[in-house]
Amino acid sequence: MALIIEKDEGLVSRLRVALLDWYDRHRRDLPWRRGARDPYRVWLSEIMLQQTTTAHAAPYYSRFLELWPTVGDLAAAPEEQIMAEWAGLGYYSRARNLIKCARAVVADHGGRFPDSEEGLLGLPGLGAYTAAAVAAIAFDKPANVIDGNIERVMARLYAIETPLPDAKPLIRRVAAQWVSADRAGDWPQALMDLSAAVCRPKAPQCLLCPLREGCRGFSSGKPEKYPVKAAKTAKPRRYGIAFLIVGDGAFIAERRADKGLLGGMLGVPHTPWRDTPWTAAEADQPLPGFRPAGTYEHVFTHFALEQAVWKREATAAEIADLLRRHNDWQLVPFAEQKALPTVFRKALKFV
Ligand code: SF4
CATH class of the missing domain: 1.10.1670.10 (Helix-hairpin-Helix base-excision DNA repair enzymes (C-terminal))
Structure with missing residues (x-):
């Protein structure tokens, strides 16, 4: 209804x-509420407060104002220094937009923030919420x-x-x-x-x-x-087999393609992830003689993966041959498995 x-x-x-x-x-005493309403301060606090708490953002806010008291100071500051001061607030695209916005205010608006919601919406990194908040609170x-x-x-x-x-x-x-x-x-x-x-x-x-x-x-x-x-709604389920090839305190990892899920990261070689479980006959094994070692689950944002782990001890000659045949494969000591994302570190537990 x-x-x-x-x-x-x-x-x-x-x-x-x-x-x-x-x-x-009962109003809260927050650092950005002290003193005269300054659009620069209102804007800075609103950007910092996205995705974080007032308590976490407060020291960053004070530090930024100490270093760059005006939007002109921020616009003139070196990007690396701003990024370094932002470290810990997360969501680095916001910091990059912060710099772009400060520079746009100086270059296109003579160092003064536009005083209307429409004008503010034209600035980099200001969406509907931030533009409305700055228009209301600052102006x-x-x-x-x-x-x-x-x-x-x-x-x-x-x-x-x-x-x-x-x-x-x-x-x-x-x-x-x-x-x-x-x-x-x-x-x-x-x-x-x-x-x-x-x-x-x-x-x-x-x-x-x-x-x-x-x-x-x-x-x-x-x-x-x-x-x-x-x-x-229940996430769709996908299935794969990870091939755990181990020898001499190390395992074989592949460098994933730049584009796509976990692009550019190290992973354990695996079959494609598809909607139905794999049978032994279907899976294209890098070497003969793998044995099933177990199965684990990993939940991504858009799907849940059920991955079987097939394990194989390999000789030095077999490993050398595999590395020759696969340019994107490398031998990684177990001690360095932190370089892998969680979904693949889970496979290594079956060693
Ligand atoms: S606005 Fe929230 S706190 Fe106030 S009466 Fe309604 S539910 Fe309760």
Whole structure:
């Protein structure tokens, strides 16, 4: 059944005031909230906070500001130095976009961040969320800021039964009803603080919540049920045989093709991974005389692999012959197996 959510102007404006009052009393003291609102600082904190916690990002934020107090300073800094200071925050493509963005602000906007959501969206590395957050927090512009935490609060407020991610457009629509020019920059921050302290993923503290009066999730008695998540579908299963060729404290590994899964990494030679199990007659064995040693499972993002391990001790002459015939094969001492990804290290346990 389609969910129709009507806007109740009176209730929304009353609860909006209640949440902003709560925010005035309980707002978190975060480094990027101290001092005057500076678009550079807001932007820097928002980029750092993607995929990490406030506690983890805070020292990086302070260090960046110490080294590069303005966007111009950051734009002029050597890329290697910025990357080195970013190390530990992960997701290095964000750091590269950070540099590109700082340079674009200097080169194309005279060192000043655009003050509209549309203008901000044109900068490298700024998606819908970051552009809306910077427009609201730095420039006090009404913007519909939605991250996973605000999504949770909205899904609970309206008891949205549609599972994520299908519910996203509806969540965006209901969240827009709360956006207003009045304290436009405080509004998303108030929602963020509420989601961190009160409307937490587990055990929401509804009795402390200023939105409780209008919250359908609370009235349902099961607020933590929202947002509803789509049932996980079973991953497809694939099958392979790994050929473990060992001799003299070492095993044969192959350098995988650059493109494709685990591209360019070392692996144990194996049959193609396919939808049906292999029979001994089908598998193209590098040498005669392999013996089954066991089977293991490894789960990738898109499929689960069931891999049999066939093992064979090989003489020095056999190994030399194999290496001559396969340019991308090499002998790797067991002590160096850390160079292999987990899916292949699992095969080595059968030695
Ligand atoms: S009443 Fe409970 S579920 Fe509703 S917004 Fe507040 S904390 Fe979240």
